[in-house]
Amino acid sequence: MNRFIKSIGVFLVILFSITAVNAETLTSKLKSGSKLRLGFGTAVPWAYAGDNGQALGFVNMIALTVLEEMGITEDQTETKVFEWSGLIPGLNANRSDMVTGGMYILKSRCENMNFSDPIGVFGDAMMVPKGNPKGINNYADVIKTGAKLVTGAGFNTVEAAKKYGVPDSQMMLVEGEVGILAAMKAGRADVAVQTFFGAKEHEAKSNGMFEVTDPKLMPKETLNVVGIGFRKSDVEFKDNFNKALAKVMANPAKMLERAGEYGYDKAQLPPPSMSTEWACSTK
Amino acid sequence: MDAEWKWDFVYQILPKMLLATLNTIMAAGIGYAIAVVVGMLFLVGQRTPYKIINILVREIVEFIRSTPLLIQLFFVYFVGPQFGIVLSAWVSAMITIGLHFGTYLSEVYRGALKGVPISQWEACRALNFSTIYTYKRIIFPQAFPIAIPGMGNYLVGIFKDTPLLSTIGVAELFHAATAVGGYHYRYLEPYTMVGVIFLILSIPAAMGIRKLERSVNKAQGKVKN
């Protein structure tokens, strides 16, 4: 009996140690055949998974185009769908290798992961019931009308709302884009704030129930750049990615075609003034 | 991988987490209260003189018992609005968890009723007691002690299932941990704290239930190790 217990114990120890963390960098891991794991949440049209787990959404398209430029084909990648707030912790816990959620480059995020050079510039917008009965167009209006504001846990808008003074009592945090639309449809919240693209997607899906406010009425600082996220330790891979990204951006036709399917267009191309370093220090 | 435990982060988020714990306790309490009542309804529904109702209720109970609480939560939360029934996250959660644990409790009640010796029922019949009197004065006082350990276990169980409510937005402890973890991009401290808080709350509860179980069994004349 004791021997039986001991052998089970040894078996469990071996089982655990086989799958222990290896400190290899991403570049060498890929060389030895591991698949590159794209981590994202379910955010249509940014990044989401298809029925067969394939990568969809414009951020994924841009990432895949750049990866191809680096010589990594799509079948060397695999997708991992996370809850949004788990994207960065998941990356750092070695659950994914690249974050293609479509994360804005923010100072707080830069402290926890490295971003590639920007892949696009985007703004936020609010989504309200058709006709905008409460007349809400930005955070100040939310505070003024005492409306219930819903957004996703871990979204940049949580920080932004806090910065512009929206009290906790008016905030509702749900899980991702899906949670936001569900809350609005059910009338559980008066207004939603998210990326302009996300809002547009919800407006389309809601058959006229909702409309998107003018993003220009949002504070100017909410214009942000998006980058692909990498672990702090994968510096070599990130640099290679940036080199390939620069090449793709120089001739963006193919990228625009692939990403254009999801609504990305020339207007999103990032201006050189908004670099990753700038975003990490000012946002 | 840095496993550095940041104590200042712990102190920073502790107030929010403790506040959220109150929500957890409230959710568990309200859900349990609903479950106790719903369990009674399910029990009665299986003992009516009408076979059709008995069978129907039995099937409903089996269905709810055999399917995951998580999906039931999603169903009530997402499908309700699809048909015009708009409930807040809290109400959806309470109804779902109340129904779900109500089915478990109805089984506990059934077992407790079975545990009352048949001679008691027969004696009541012989003494011509009315049904209400039988239940109120004879059966229930004997069944209740038998049901206590099961009911106690499910109270602890409902408490430990409250994290599932975070998936539909109920702002309890686990939701707070995820929100805070997502805001600061660190899950190490928040999730560990959630675990510790749960331990602190449920171990005394479980010990209390076991004491209760032992005293009930002693009172019933069964000696247990």
Added chain:
Amino acid sequence: MNYFSFLAEHGSTLLLGTVTTVKVLICATILYVIISIIFGLMRVSNNSFIQGVATIYIEFFRGTSLMVQLFWVYYVLPFFGISLEAFTSGVVAIGMNFGAYGAEIVRGGIIAVPKGQWEGAYALNFSPAKRMRRIIIPQIFPIILPPAANLTVELLKATALVALVTVVDLTFEAKQINSITWLSAQCFGTALIIYYIISRFFLVPFLRWLEIIAARKVGKEKI
């Protein structure tokens, strides 16, 4: 979109997820059975250290929520050097959690075996291993199988949680379909029905069959 066209379009996705769910169910069940036996035996050991370790394990895993344990294994454990794949994390968390409950059931079973059996085996000079194998364990089975069957059905329902840590199971697929098509009633309803079918028409009958076999082996007729 009526229900049949929904099934035609998304049915195969849900079924693929179901396969993963069943895989998690089987692996986690094997793990929890092993852990239950080990810790159940440790719990009745005369050595107070061994008994203490088992008690701590059982109290810890029964005292915390499975969802918290699962997230912890998935997101926090890598920082301590143990990075398990999502599927493995799910199986390990569920197995260890249910193992704690199972250990108590095993303990209950061991205690329920009449003392005379232990004494008889001792008198007949059986080695401890033989005593376990030939006398005690066969008698434990009919006693522990009913509560273990309940526990295993609980485990099937618990597998739904692994969808929250990126395991592509039935619940995950249902969520995905919901987020893209918003046909909540159809996708979640179908998921509920599939879980029900697995439980009612496969799992429970299988466990009942095990109970009958165990009872037969010990000479009891029907349970």
